[in-house]
Amino acid sequence: MKLGKFTIKKPTKRQVMRFLLNSLIIIAGNAITAAGAVLFIIPNGFTMGGTTGIGIFVRNLISESVVWREWVVSITVYAVNIALFVVGALILGKKFAASTFAGTLLYPTFVAFFTYINDLYVEANGAPIGVAGEMGNPVVAAICGGVLFGLGISFVIRVGASTGGTDIPALLLQRFFGTPVSTTLTVLDTVIIFLQFTAPEVGLNAVIYGIGINVLHSVVIAKISPIGMRRTQVKIISNHYLEIRDIILNKISRGVTVLYGQTGYLKEDCHMLLTVISPRQLVPLKAEIQKIDPNAFMTISEVSEVRGNGFHTDGVEFLMPEEREYLTIVPPEELEKEKEDAKD
Numbered sequence: 001m002k003l004g005k006f007t008i009k010k011p012t013k014r015q016v017m018r019f020l021l022n023s024l025i026i027i028a029g030n031a032i033t034a035a036g037a038v039l040f041i042i043p044n045g046f047t048m049g050g051t052t053g054i055g056i057f058v059r060n061l062i063s064e065s066v067v068w069r070e071w072v073v074s075i076t077v078y079a080v081n082i083a084l085f086v087v088g089a090l091i092l093g094k095k096f097a098a099s100t101f102a103g104t105l106l107y108p109t110f111v112a113f114f115t116y117i118n119d120l121y122v123e124a125n126g127a128p129i130g131v132a133g134e135m136g137n138p139v140v141a142a143i144c145g146g147v148l149f150g151l152g153i154s155f156v157i158r159v160g161a162s163t164g165g166t167d168i169p170a171l172l173l174q175r176f177f178g179t180p181v182s183t184t185l186t187v188l189d190t191v192i193i194f195l196q197f198t199a200p201e202v203g204l205n206a207v208i209y210g211i212g213i214n215v216l217h218s219v220v221i222a223k224i225s226p227i228g229m230r231r232t233q234v235k236i237i238s239n240h241y242l243e244i245r246d247i248i249l250n251k252i253s254r255g256v257t258v259l260y261g262q263t264g265y266l267k268e269d270c271h272m273l274l275t276v277i278s279p280r281q282l283v284p285l286k287a288e289i290q291k292i293d294p295n296a297f298m299t300i301s302e303v304s305e306v307r308g309n310g311f312h313t314d315g316v317e318f319l320m321p322e323e324r325e326y327l328t329i330v331p332p333e334e335l336e337k338e339k340e341d342a343k344d
Contacts, residue, residue, distance in 0.1 A: 049189025150220025
């Protein structure tokens with residue numbers, strides 16, 4: 001379909017399914033993040049970073065006698081998120097806006113939703129979910145809140161989206177001053193946590209719990225978000241590299257690169273195979289290499305993420321001819337020698 005100068009292609013079924021799945025993950029991630037904050041962190045009076053921390057700070061400045069006090073957090077998060085989103089969209093562009101828009105509105109919406117759920121629970125049981133029963137233990141509540149908060153953000157990051165908020169100032173500082181995003185976020189969260197210490201009835205314990213929650217959800221994000229994306233990189237040096245190459249391409253169904261090298265001490269020519277496989281393919285590969293060359297030198301390392309052909313699915317199909325002619329890498333000095341022999 002043509003729209004003016006632009007041609008709009010009809011999305012494939014796979015693209016539609018992927019979009020729907022990513023949308024569900026973004027929604028679920030924002031819901032889990034909001035649940036961790038509203039059900040466990042806020043009712044126990046803990047501090048935390050991000051726009052939620054700013055909302056908690058504003059809430060703590062308002063008297064407990066005010067009826068709508070518990071809704072201040074969601075209102076503040078809405079206001080700050082939208083303001084930061086507008087600034088980010090104007091400076092960072094449309095691509096940023098597209099990946100951040102959903103989180104900018106979804107997260108405060110779920111904060112408001114779980115605040116309502118918590119109010120209903122208080123009316124029925126006399127205490128919030130994160131305070132009543134066994135959850136009344138502050139350590140348990142802090143762990144639950146930190147894990148849920150980190151888990152939700154991990155889901156959002158996993159599909160390349162963002163929850164907005166303080167991510168935006170961090171991205172702006174990275175663009176204009178080259179400051180690492182992680183460093184900026186850590187500094188911002190720390191400042192926001194200690195800012196809450198100035199509010200009435202916020203003690204040192206709340207700040208310490210807030211720092212612990214911040215560290216905990218950061219660890220959860222670091223561990224959870226790369227799940228399913230990690231791969232194993234294997235480097236193999238062997239005189240039987242052609243046979244091992246054949247095994248990697250046909251039995252393991254992975255790509256392989258042949259690199260020319262030289263040993264450091266004897267300065268002998270050698271060939272190294274470089275391949276990236278899934279963790280479950282490592283054991284079969286090692287077994288096959290052991291059969292071909294028990295003395296093969298291997299280094300195995302984990303890579304956090306791999307992009308490119310062959311890693312959208314679990315394996316790669318190679319169309320190889322039945323009779324293969326291997327390309328042997330010849331060092332430049334040998335080529336010169338062959339040319340001289342041919343002249344003679």
